[in-house]
Amino acid sequence: MKASRILHSLPALNTLLKEEKASSVCIVTSSALKNKLGWALKEINSPFTIALLPDGEEAKEWKEIEKLLKKFVHYKLDRNSIVIALGGGTIGDTVGFAASIYLRGIRYIQVPTTLVAQVDSAHGGKTGINFSNYKNQIGSFHVPIATIIETRFIHSLSREQVIDGLGEIIKSGLIKDASILRLLQNETVLSLIKSPRLPHIITKTISVKNYYVSKDFKDSKERQLLNVGHTFGHAIELKYKISHGKAVLIGMLQELAFTESLGLSDASVRVKLSELLMRLGISIDTNMKANWKTILHDKKIKGNKIEFPTIEQEGKSTLITLDLETLKTFL
Amino acid sequence: MKASRILHSLPALNTLLKEEKASSVCIVTSSALKNKLGWALKEINSPFTIALLPDGEEAKEWKEIEKLLKKFVHYKLDRNSIVIALGGGTIGDTVGFAASIYLRGIRYIQVPTTLVAQVDSAHGGKTGINFSNYKNQIGSFHVPIATIIETRFIHSLSREQVIDGLGEIIKSGLIKDASILRLLQNETVLSLIKSPRLPHIITKTISVKNYYVSKDFKDSKERQLLNVGHTFGHAIELKYKISHGKAVLIGMLQELAFTESLGLSDASVRVKLSELLMRLGISIDTNMKANWKTILHDKKIKGNKIEFPTIEQEGKSTLITLDLETLKTFL
Numbered sequence: 001m002k003a004s005r006i007l008h009s010l011p012a013l014n015t016l017l018k019e020e021k022a023s024s025v026c027i028v029t030s031s032a033l034k035n036k037l038g039w040a041l042k043e044i045n046s047p048f049t050i051a052l053l054p055d056g057e058e059a060k061e062w063k064e065i066e067k068l069l070k071k072f073v074h075y076k077l078d079r080n081s082i083v084i085a086l087g088g089g090t091i092g093d094t095v096g097f098a099a100s101i102y103l104r105g106i107r108y109i110q111v112p113t114t115l116v117a118q119v120d121s122a123h124g125g126k127t128g129i130n131f132s133n134y135k136n137q138i139g140s141f142h143v144p145i146a147t148i149i150e151t152r153f154i155h156s157l158s159r160e161q162v163i164d165g166l167g168e169i170i171k172s173g174l175i176k177d178a179s180i181l182r183l184l185q186n187e188t189v190l191s192l193i194k195s196p197r198l199p200h201i202i203t204k205t206i207s208v209k210n211y212y213v214s215k216d217f218k219d220s221k222e223r224q225l226l227n228v229g230h231t232f233g234h235a236i237e238l239k240y241k242i243s244h245g246k247a248v249l250i251g252m253l254q255e256l257a258f259t260e261s262l263g264l265s266d267a268s269v270r271v272k273l274s275e276l277l278m279r280l281g282i283s284i285d286t287n288m289k290a291n292w293k294t295i296l297h298d299k300k301i302k303g304n305k306i307e308f309p310t311i312e313q314e315g316k317s318t319l320i321t322l323d324l325e326t327l328k329t330f331l
Numbered sequence: 332m333k334a335s336r337i338l339h340s341l342p343a344l345n346t347l348l349k350e351e352k353a354s355s356v357c358i359v360t361s362s363a364l365k366n367k368l369g370w371a372l373k374e375i376n377s378p379f380t381i382a383l384l385p386d387g388e389e390a391k392e393w394k395e396i397e398k399l400l401k402k403f404v405h406y407k408l409d410r411n412s413i414v415i416a417l418g419g420g421t422i423g424d425t426v427g428f429a430a431s432i433y434l435r436g437i438r439y440i441q442v443p444t445t446l447v448a449q450v451d452s453a454h455g456g457k458t459g460i461n462f463s464n465y466k467n468q469i470g471s472f473h474v475p476i477a478t479i480i481e482t483r484f485i486h487s488l489s490r491e492q493v494i495d496g497l498g499e500i501i502k503s504g505l506i507k508d509a510s511i512l513r514l515l516q517n518e519t520v521l522s523l524i525k526s527p528r529l530p531h532i533i534t535k536t537i538s539v540k541n542y543y544v545s546k547d548f549k550d551s552k553e554r555q556l557l558n559v560g561h562t563f564g565h566a567i568e569l570k571y572k573i574s575h576g577k578a579v580l581i582g583m584l585q586e587l588a589f590t591e592s593l594g595l596s597d598a599s600v601r602v603k604l605s606e607l608l609m610r611l612g613i614s615i616d617t618n619m620k621a622n623w624k625t626i627l628h629d630k631k632i633k634g635n636k637i638e639f640p641t642i643e644q645e646g647k648s649t650l651i652t653l654d655l656e657t658l659k660t661f662l
Contacts, residue, residue: 062397066393069462069463069468069469070463073462073463073465073468097432101428101432101469101470101471102468102469103468103469103470104457104458104459104467104470104471104472105471105472126435127435131400132400132404134404136435137400137404137433137434138432138433138434139432139434139435140431140432140435140436140471141435141436
């Protein structure tokens with residue numbers, strides 16, 4: 001995988017666009033974001049055109065890709081043009097895919113506007129749209145030339161959106177870099193938004209993701225460690241319609257209880273995670289239970305075995321192979 | 332670029348499919364080819380599903396990609412499935428593109444049924460479809476795991492289709508491997524079809540293409556040597572609506588006359604090329620002239636210069652930078 005640059009604060013985009021000598025620049029965002037982030041657009045001093053996508057999962061549709069590509073043609077984007085994805089994960093996924101297939105791939109820059117996109121989805125080069133009711137059925141691997149991290153975007157996020165990002169941040173601390181958990185020690189969800197530690201926390205979280213992604217650009221075994229909390233979490237997310245980040249937090253707590261019961265992880269990890277969430281002010285509903293049938297759709301299952309990412313201690317994780325039966329008994 | 336395997340004759344496909352442990356196999360072809368190549372389908376002894384595309388450029392449409400991807404979903408193709416493109420260049424381009432974006436890219440095999448696809452378009456990993464009236468506006472780089480060369484497909488081609496392939500074959504001889512020209516020495520278009528030398532000629536031509544492609548997977552400067560004959564040829568093709576291969580042959584003759592006038596190529600190259608075409612039975616209309624305006628659209632033009640691939644002697648070519656004015660004066 002070609003490493004993508006991480007640049008802090010929006011003005012870095014201006015320097016980058018000059019360096020990259022783009023023949024033209026097209027910013028893709030949603031109409032809601034275009035209004036909300038007028039201040040950000042004003043800070044970009046290269047000439048650019050704008051193309052709009054719907055908000056949320058509606059962006060990730062085949063017909064939206066067609067419309068977006070027609071915009072690219074209309075704006076006469078060429079091999080030396082640069083596309084900028086200004087938005088959350090769905091906009092990043094869609095724009096990255098469109099850029100990857102336009103003229104067999106042109107450069108793009110991720111400017112993620114949500115915390116979860118800043119720490120997670122804007123990195124790793126996975127692009128994708130939904131198709132025939134399947135999530136990310138169509139897509140590509142196309143690495144952005146850079147990702148711009150602008151914490152001012154975080155100021156206007158809802159509490160739920162911040163917790164969404166925190167799920168990934170805490171996960172990264174647990175699987176690889178325990179110093180992230182220490183940086184969160186004295187924060188609440190509210191204080192974090194404007195905390196001077198936030199850029200540092202984001203950078204460290206991105207490093208964890210990039211560490212696993214760089215092991216193998218396409219999906220590799222070790223990359224699956226990034227799926228800690230997802231086996232239970234994804235099933236809980238679907239059942240209770242809660243946010244992905246919150247679901248992963250609940251998933252991690254429950255998976256820790258499970259691996260603890262097998263003697264594979266230390267009880268202190270789970271206890272300290274509960275305490276951290278309490279201090280942050282994130283309430284956890286301990287009654288939520290994952291459906292066994294949903295878990296059976298987990299991609300990590302092969303035959304009657306599952307490749308299960310486990311946290312041994314803070315900052316240390318391994319992938320173990322378990323009998324599905326063991327998991328079923330626990331549930 | 333990951334090198335793609337070249338395998339000779341259809342039965343090799345059976346061995347390959349076993350080796351590759353495909354979870355399922357889907358053959359994509361056109362309904363005309365499905366009828367015409369019933370004998371070939373019978374030789375494939377793995378179970379497979381079939382998806383159909385229109386013949387010719389109609390296959391390379393956005394809506395056809397959507398239909399094809401829906402077929403892939405319907406057939407439940409997964410990450411371990413293999414798609415087979417059975418057809419000419421347009422089918423290969425379209426299927427390669429669909430395979431490259433389905434589940435972020437699944438394996439595919441090229442089984443080119445025309446001579447030009449066997450020596451040229453099935454190799455190099457360039458996929459693409461037309462969009463908004465632009466050729467190959469949308470596409471990707473996705474290398475097939477293998478290309479199967481089956482010369483029995485050549486038996487049922489029209490004379491025009493064979494000449495189309497010969498254009499690329501002769502070009503490869505001129506720019507890099509003069510032994511190809513010697514192998515053609517005693518053939519006519521008709522004798523070539525069943526010549527025992529044909530597989531060898533095809534393999535050598537593929538090697539020339541792969542040599543340039545492997546220099547740099549994405550479009551590189553040296554890859555442009557493959558465009559010999561295309562500056563004049565492409566303009567002649569558009570003006571007189573003749574086949575690409577024939578146009579490239581005419582283009583090469585005229586470009587040789589041009590570089591000869593500048594003292595950059597030896598007169599014997601052009602004379603020997605004319606003689607070879609005569610022996611093969613390919614008649615050349617020497618009155619066809621390229622439009623200057625069409626040439627101005629050539630991708631090799633930058634400012635008032637053009638990167639012009641020239642043949643110095645048989646098997647030896649270089650890229651030179653010329654003033655556009657010099658070219659205009661010649662025309």
